[in-house]
Amino acid sequence: MSELDLKPALEAVLMVVDEPATEAHLAKVLDRTPREVADALRELADEYTAQGRGFELRVVAGGWRFYTRAAYAPAVEAFVLDGQQARLTQAALETLAVVAYRQPVSRSRVSAVRGVNCDGVMRTLLQRGLVEEAGAEPETGAILYRTTNYFLERMGLRGLDELPELAPFLPEAEAVEPDSLEGVPSFDPDEDETDETTED
Template identity: 45%
Template sequence: MTDEQDPGEGATGAPSTPPPGVPIARTLEAILMVADEPQSLVSLATAIGAPVPAVRQAVETLVADFDGVDGGDGQPGIRRGFELREVGGGWRFYVREEFDPIVRDFVLTQNPTRLSQAALETLAVIAYKQPITRGAIAQIRAVNVDSVVRTLLGRGLITESFTDAETGAINYETTELLLTHLGINSIDELPLISPLLSDGSGGFGDGSE
């Protein structure tokens, strides 16, 4: 399918449609607010059952709106603290670079509680297999890991390493903050995982894929 073709039906049958009277741009804004991965124009068009050219125009409207340019509604624009950025062939919201230190400090001070068991297990997978995608993490753990990955990102324990140019999948790796918490200088100082497993298997840290 080219980006000029209309999308077909979604996975659950007929694609959803925007509420009556709501501009496509605002519908896309709502979807992108909860998206964990960059979304292509085709995937966005499929999600709302709209032509790709209309979705492209709506995305351009959102970009201009968030950048403080007139969004097309005749109202003066206000530059937002976040931006809609194209990464790896898809679109996703990001905090503007100049606000990164403030947001990081806020998140760290707002999350003093201990990590859940699920978050600790996910962090271990990332530590031993980095860089690794969300899909690969979910395959190893056999559960959905979206929320725990967001938690680890918010705590500053992992970061987005790079985005695969072909698939658009984000790869994650651990941060210096994790090393500080663990009291080690390098991720290479982590112990082998295999001796810690009761079944004697090599685990995900033995270098195999």
């Protein structure tokens, strides 16, 4: 494999990946050193930016993948959606935010923070691969949930440490309890979901 030109080989592989590819994995399949792969990937990313291409190469969730450049997202959205709504409901966004900032967290804890039953919304988030089970709470045996790598990928984050700080989004005029997540930034992974009406 080493006889192939590295940059075109990386482009070819990254065109077909289903999830971000790590430098170590790319180096293994292309029979190159991780350093060679890392340097080539960064050069490709810089080239695409310099050329003003409609896509970019980014590190997300621990690996590299092609993404639409933000400036051209409206064109892609118009093509993919074609007038259809493909956003999470407000209830799902709020639930996802609670899980993201409080993980690992139980359903009952999420419901307590939101003030409504979140079972239906949690099922939706699980089905869409945005959250997953993360063991059980020792004291109660309740199932705990956390966000997935797919969540990081859809949000364009390298890791959870890149989640925005909550303070700028919290109300200034009133004190907010530490466990409250009112005013958290809205997440929009562009996923289709019908409005949840089963919450109490």
